Amino acid sequence: MTGASGYIGRNLLQRLAPFADVIALSRGGGKGREPEPHTSWRACDLFSLIDAEKGLAGADFAIYLVHSMLPSAKLTQARFEDMDVLLADHFARAASKNGVRQIVYLSGIIPPDVPPRELSRHLRSRLEVEKVLASYGVPVTTLRAGLIVGPEGSSFPILLKLVRRLPFMILPRWTRTRTHAIALPEVLDALTAAIGRTDLYRRAIDIGGPDVLTYKQMLRQTAEALGKKRLFIPFPAFSVYLSRLWLALVTGTPKEMAYPLIESLIHPMVARKEGSASGIGEGAITFRQAAEDAIREEGERKRSRNGAGSAQKRKSEKNARDAVSDVRSVQRVRLPAGMDAHAASKSYLHWLNRAAGPLIRVAHDKKDIYRIRVAGRKAPLLELTYSEERSSPTRALYYITGGSFSSRKETHRGRLEFLQVPDSDECIIAIHDYLPALPWFLYKYTQAKIHLWVMHAFRRYLRKRIR
The missing domain is CATH 3.30.530.20 (START domain)
Structure with a gap:
């Protein structure tokens, strides 16, 4: 599993470890971690093909959870989509060399009526990664999700911060775009169920929950879940490119992550019936329930976390990064x-x-x-x-x-x-x-x-x- 120390990866690791021996890959490996049953941590930098080959040695199945929106060095001179294709190529070559039977890849829903060249940078990159992963003979199963609702990650936390920080919001035209939200537990269910299913080899599967909502509706339901009254003001002339600037400023999300995600909001991301598969991604948790669960879990984590200790750990990690x-x-x-x-x-x-x-x-x-x-x-x-x-x-x-x-x-x-x-x-x-x-x-x-x-x-x- 790549990205094992990330948001999706950490949660998926808990699902898989009880019934599988998991090779967990991250740049830092298992440094500072307590030993975990059936889990072997390996330090692996996918920018190195040698690292990728060593990291995948002995694997039967591989889960690809990598996205390189944030800088990966003290100075990064690169577009995220170029880094993404390089990482995917190294991973696919290494999987082929090690005889991996299947790659399971978590991607985004691709609008069927939009030509690839007209997709946002983020979705165009996700589609390119999917093709690159399949280029070296290993069967790929792609799970395409819309907005994943959980206490961490990227898209939902941006939504949550907006509602928390702004008593009223000017809603541009893109907030009327429909998207298919899915709760984090159901994404984990889909990833787990896809592993080893030969009938899903070389297929892309759309996954989603029971609700297809506009961003305006999601903002309103998030406010209700937080118990906050918010005023929403429609404004037709506010472009997504101007929106990405103020969204990044208000939420504090790094622009390297915020800009590509927000540019994708112009596209409807709705799971299609013809892109479905039995027993995969047929979510039953509503957006409102998923939002309430995410908010509650976020609160529990904050209370159990030692603030000073966590701050010190983050500082140490930053210093270690800056030292090189x-x-x-x-x-x-x-x-x-x-x-x-x-x-x-x-x-x-x-x-x-x-x-x-x-x-x-x-x-x-x-x-x-x-x-x-x-x-x-x-x-x-x-x-x-x-x-x-x-x-x-x-x-x-x-x-x-x-x-x-x-x-x-x-x-x-x-x-x-x-x-x-x-x-x-x-x-x-x-x-x-x-x-x-x-x-x-x-x-x-x-x-x-x-x-x-x-x-x-x-x-x-x-x-x-x-x-």
């Missing part, structure tokens, strides 16, 4: 006809040699080591070592093995990866776990910006070749 000045930069480019990821990597290094003119030179030796130098200097700025063992036509991997721009004070796994998106002419170019040698402030506003400019220029170069 790592960089993740992920960009997507379109490839000319006939060019794969391996060829794109070679093209990039040759292009860099020409584009930088006489100032920057890229030297290549017989050991497949590329050294990027400033003209007239022997010491390289960066040294990249090509990994033939970990590369293929659809993936090229270079380890960052030296150079004055790379910090060698800490052991790290800096690498440059070119990954072709399955069944497409697109390629993900990613720098992972890079530790710069420059002071952080100087790096952030010089070298990091230059890298983005270089990637933009390379994208433009490829675009000209396509024409």
Whole structure:
């Protein structure tokens, strides 16, 4: 199970452990956790294909609960949809290599009458991840849910904070969009029931509760569940793009998470009968009941939690994160006809040699080591070592093995990866776990910006070749 330390994962783990041996994957592994029966925690960073392969070793079934909306490094230069496709590709490759029998994936309801290119970024990404997971031969069962109602997570807590904090709300047109809410326990039921069901292999199943409501109705019922009187004022001219700004401000939700979710509110997300399956996702808990349960459970957790201890733990985790000045930069480019990821990597290094003119030179030796130098200097700025063992036509991997721009004070796994998106002419170019040698402030506003400019220029170069 990926995302085992997350909101859905923690709850699902409690369901599965009594009758299955669970490999629980998270970036931190089981550090600081008490031993749990039938649960084996493994540290796994899915941005690393090697980690993914080790994490899935011995698994019969795999549950994919990953979404990369929030930054994953001290400096993240990437769109969430590009990180999502990279993570899904690594996971699917690892599942195929380990002989996994089925991947169960929790996604969002896709409106059937909206072309993929017109979907919101969030839903378009969910659909792309679904396709990538199925690209390496492992059968995928996708459960598509609307708004999941529980004490944590993403969408419902935003709704809850709005009602708590605003005595009156201006309701734009999108609050009349209908969506299919489903209670968290029924999502867990559906995920559990889907595991091992061969009749659900290679299928996408819509799941939902008994209520299909507008966001206005959900806001009103949430206010009733809280015992609060709220005034709702319709306002037809308030766009979803303006809404995402004030929703993020009012609720305190990071914009990286709030913006994509709120942009999806323009789409009706209603489970379709033709997308259903017997015994899966036929929820009976009403939205009002689910909201009351979530509010009660949230209160119980707050009372049982040691506030000071939790604050200290969060501070320690933040300090641990900040102590590593790592960089993740992920960009997507379109490839000319006939060019794969391996060829794109070679093209990039040759292009860099020409584009930088006489100032920057890229030297290549017989050991497949590329050294990027400033003209007239022997010491390289960066040294990249090509990994033939970990590369293929659809993936090229270079380890960052030296150079004055790379910090060698800490052991790290800096690498440059070119990954072709399955069944497409697109390629993900990613720098992972890079530790710069420059002071952080100087790096952030010089070298990091230059890298983005270089990637933009390379994208433009490829675009000209396509024409």
